[in-house]
Amino acid sequence: MHRKLFKFMLQTRFSKSLLVSTVGMLVIYCVFGSLAATNNLFDSSIFQYYGVGITIVMLSLAAFGGRIIITKADRDYLLTLPIEKKTLALNLYIVQIVSFLITNIMLYGLVIPAFLSAEASSYILLPINFVALTVLICSITVIANVLSKKMKIVLGGFLILWLLSALEGFPFTPGAIFMGNMLYGSAVLIVSALLSTVMALRELSNVEFRTAEKLAKMNSLDGKKNRTFDKLRPFWAVFFLNFFALKFSGAASAKSAKKSKWSVKITWLMAGSCILAVCYGLLLPYIGVMDNFMGDMGVVFLPVSLLYIVSFNFKRGLINERAWLSFTALDPRVYFRYILAANMLALITLFLPFAVTNIYLFFIGYQLALSAIISLLIIVPCSAVCTLYLATIVNPVQLKEGIPMKPTQTTLKQALKQILTFIPFFGSLIAILISSISPISVIITAIISLGLILFLSYSHYPWKTFTDKLTEKGFV
Amino acid sequence: MAEQELCDLEVRDLSRTFGNTYALKKVSFKILQGEKFALLGPNGAGKSTTLKLLTGLLKPTSGEIKIGGVDPSTKKARTIMGYLPEDASPYQMLSVRENLEYIGALREIENVKETTDHLLDFFDLNEYERSKVGKLSRGTTQKLALALAIIHKPKILLLDEPLNYLDIPTQEKVITRLNSLDVTVIVSTHIMSVASRLTKNVIMLARGVIRWEGSIDALRALGEAEEPIESIVARMMTSAP
Incomplete structure (x- = not known):
């Protein structure tokens, strides 16, 4: 020592x-x-x-x-x-x-x-x-x-x-x-x-000592086949990149640096989503027979757990984005709108099998399943996209060399800013939980969420200083 | 009108602050079509900030920028400008070809595939075509970044330390290629030899203000007989404003 x-x-x-x-x-x-x-x-x-x-x-x-x-x-x-x-x-x-x-x-x-x-x-x-x-x-x-x-x-x-x-x-x-x-x-x-x-x-x-950069490099494998963007319009290029391969930002620690570049094909995720939705649809009525309360809670638990997963995933913002390439090629407002749309549609597609299961659950007597469908298809994707937006504005972090800043090195101010990015998560969480008591609340939250997303996508105001702020923070 | 068309780039009383610090203070210059300028200055002089302001990535605190007669944030300006930042990092999760094709698609260029093939050939990137950027060496990444900056055949090129990390043969190839382009070029560098190989004129910046502006020949003439140009530049940069 x-x-x-x-x-x-x-x-x-x-x-x-x-x-x-x-x-x-x-x-x-x-x-x-x-x-x-x-x-x-x-x-x-x-x-x-x-x-x-x-x-x-x-x-x-x-x-x-x-x-x-x-x-x-x-x-x-x-x-x-x-x-x-x-x-x-x-x-x-x-x-x-x-x-x-x-x-x-x-x-x-x-x-x-x-x-x-x-x-x-x-x-x-x-x-x-x-x-x-x-x-x-x-x-x-x-x-x-x-x-x-x-x-x-x-x-x-x-x-x-x-x-x-x-x-x-x-x-x-x-x-x-x-x-x-x-x-x-x-x-x-x-x-x-x-x-x-x-x-x-x-x-x-x-x-053996290994740097996080080396681990990230080792994980950065060559693809068997290149994706092609030939003959695609800008929207479809952004959509193709962000919809078909949902990026997983992962945690920001050196240990998980490898994860920060994970991107998983949506086809694999859809297959997993379908299997899980079927299991969920078969298991829940079984649990409900044994314990009525647990069955109802299971319906609420599904959107809550998916909200938890996607919020953590999206809270890293545009970690992999490259302002010097995308923002000089397209109007940043338009580019970001495309990204929000692609991510939101990817999540809705992924949650679709669960929504179908919930329709089935509704018809066999689970009243709360109807609220769960709205939560799955509107509230959770909107919340994730709001988190993405907020994280980008409040605390932009860019992944340049395979590792983002370690959380152990963040200052208290940065940590507090990160907490701010959980506002959409907690807002949606409360709305989903209240929906088990008052189903109307889920409809109101869905309308507010959609309104917020439209405002973020089309309003000039939030974007006025957006690029400037990112660049000032070293985002290039 | 004719003069405005000939003038590719005009900067008037440009200032930019970060907090209470001035990165640039009332900087003005004009660059005509096809001219090649070097932004020369020590670390922290405001060279990179100037380029970021010209690309529209940063907004000026005060002053005006015109790129081809329009604001840098307009579509027209984005179409005619190509930008290479210092330590450029393309999309890490995409391969070399995917990066080129993706940016080609965003820039709506015709024949994305053919242009990509050509750039891969030119920068000897064919063997890395399928490699993810995260796996490339710094030199190879810089070659890709250069290819990305010129993929849309820009009329104005803004390059921040373009020869960083490149080996000597590649440096020579890039110099020849850039000199053969009939475009307006601004190169930010603190290396005099890079400036003199790529440009004919110099804007010397120090502490956010222009210290000197003119041709490299005129700069050389400012020194004593056989005084190296680097020594002249160093003297001018460190002398009191």
Whole structure:
């Protein structure tokens, strides 16, 4: 452990305002969690499933794509310092744990009510489990780094099954801490964290450093076939690019830099959407027979969950856009209008199978399905497009070299601006939830949403300083 | 009227501030059809800002810009202008050919496919045709960016450090190609040799104001016998306004 080196790494990765806001979030989560737990405010089963699910995602990502990530500046300067590789690796490993701690506070904060009960022991075990889980995830990234592809798949598969077993009541798994088996779950988690840390420390001298840029480059594969834009009018070129290949901006962390350039063909998404819609249409009546309330909630839950997914996806704005090419070729207002239209139509197309399922559900007696159709086809796409617009205006970020700015480096002001981009999400969420009580509210929200989209697309006012603002912020 | 048609680019009392800082202060110049100018200046002189203002990507705080007699934000101005920013980054998720065809379609050029084929040939980009931009080297990306800037055969070319990252043979090829074009060119650079290879005239900027304007020959004549031109430029840039 090299004190100065460690301090330098912390300072170059985390801003003070971020650490302050993280602690603030943690306090809010804990107060909310303890209030919810002691007063039985929520049915904790939602949080339990969320906890297991998110742990599966984190551990499998660590197993399949784990490595110690360094920045380009680290590669150019830090790695050239006369410091032993093992010392460097140890410091980077500890810094990565801090990074995971911040991410995990944001991800797991919501499940605090599931952790806590009226018993004092749960309050003591909460921080211990939290740290143990973070250390386990981080250690798996180091251990997986030296494994072959096949072994990574075996490790990832094992971890997924092990965590899933918690849902069946198996107590000897880290997932058990979310499912009520706090004692056994904690014991298994702490032992796993300790064992994995020992193994990770042994592997540190063999660890491979990779920059996020390199990961992004590795992921940037050559296409088998070029898409052609020959003989297409500008609208169809924009439509073709943005409709048939829905871009997934992904999270803005170095670890997920690869994801930031994902674009998935709509045909694949449509196939998935159809399969899911059929499963949904078959499962929901089955659940409804067992529990009427859960059946109704299922109808509301579908647009809410899709709203959640698309809002997160669209909140990165025009991350891949190139102003020097598109805005000098077309009027920026017209170009952006085309993009909004293409994205909105892509979402409506994707949600169409779910809307058809909801028509079927309406005819078999689910009254709320009618509101869900309006939510799916109007409110959710409009909300996503509003999020895209707001994110572009409020906090434009451009992906230039394969990695956007890491969230750990954002200032408090930037973080607050990002929160603003959630306004359409929360507005739509409230409207969808209220629709289960008052169906008329969903119609009013749909009309307002459509009006807003038309205003954004055709009004000159929002676009007056749009290009100027983007360019001033370095968007070229 | 005839004079206006001949004048491709006119800038009058152009100022641009960022917060309280002046990036450009009351800059005026006129460039006639077919003239080739270099915007020369040290880092932070306002060269890139000038180009962004000329393309319409930035709005002036005050002053006026006319491109072919019209405002830079008009369709006519966009049609006749080609722009290459510094460290240009084309669409990362598209391949080299897709980038060219996409911008060709947005610019409504005829024969997008043939034009793309020609540019791929000219810039030796054929082998990267299907490569995503994210995978290219900086030099190859710069070649693609140059191709994108001229895909619509613009009458006015605004180039910000066009030879950055290019190897020497490609630099020579690009210089020959740009010099053979019968277009108005403004090249922003802080390298004198780039300016003298691509242009005949210089607008020297420092701290947002024009320090000197004239031909490269006249600039050379300002120095003492056998004084390198770089030394003359350095002296003029650092001297008090």
